[in-house]
Amino acid sequence: MVLGTLRQQLLYPAWNATVEEEATPGGSKIDGSTPLLIRDDGNEKCNKPTTDDLMRTLEKVCLGHIADRFGGLDSIHEWSSVLSLGEQQRLAFARLLLAQPKLALLDESTSALDEANEALLYQQIQSADITYISIGHRRTLTKFHNKILRISTADPKSKERNWQIEDADAKDSLYGPLSQ
Template identity: 65%
Template sequence: MNSELMKPKTDELIKIFEDVRLGYILPRFGLDSTHEWSSVLSLGEQQRLAFARLLLLKPQLALLDESTSALDEPNEVYLYKKIAAAGITYISVGHRSTLSNFHDRILCISTTDSNNEQPNWHIEPTRRESSLKV
């Protein structure tokens, strides 16, 4: 496939940066610079950049591991709404109790005695009243 067909347009990239609340870094770094981003961006900014990649690529399924651990709750809600609106199916792993607000089911895993014949996991529905509204 022609790589030029896959290359996003500048205006699309700018919109996505603004959509994940990173528009302010564009004047500083532009769209074509290369840096050791972990030493330039905060962890929260890196996590928002990862959401920008999701919104750009729009995979059918995304596995999110502690993807909002460095974000405040309003940004977490905002970004989960964005990926839901983009039609991206996602599975999240994390410690924050707020994650249950963005899912229909929770897989709870706990440590149990290996001699215990009971399973150490279960799936339960979330207690939210309705699907995530965008």
């Protein structure tokens, strides 16, 4: 969680929310131009999400109540202290949905969530057509992946590889522990 407003939590790291942008309706700059994010390739421009976009995205990750609970999108709190770990993880998924990256690396991203919320969040990023790689220990993660990479401790005396790739729908994958 970054220091700042709830709006800044949602826009981080893809967009920079300034006080001037937050103070105007729809997230427009004072001069009337729309704030833009120029992606790494330098060619693609994306409009900064509006307040309505932020609120819709909070609803998608089951955090629609959070803005009211903390006094709006522009309220400032110590977010890592006032939000549960599960709420922080859902907020991170909201960031992901707003930023729309081509690839996301998810490390224990649903470890504090129940299976229903985990399924909802993975369905949201699948619907958003975001390619993702997950690192985790939960067996339930296999439902959301095509392949599993299992890594074991390497034996320095052996020439055998210490990893294998399996189909996620294989019966063995559903019952064996996931490795990092």
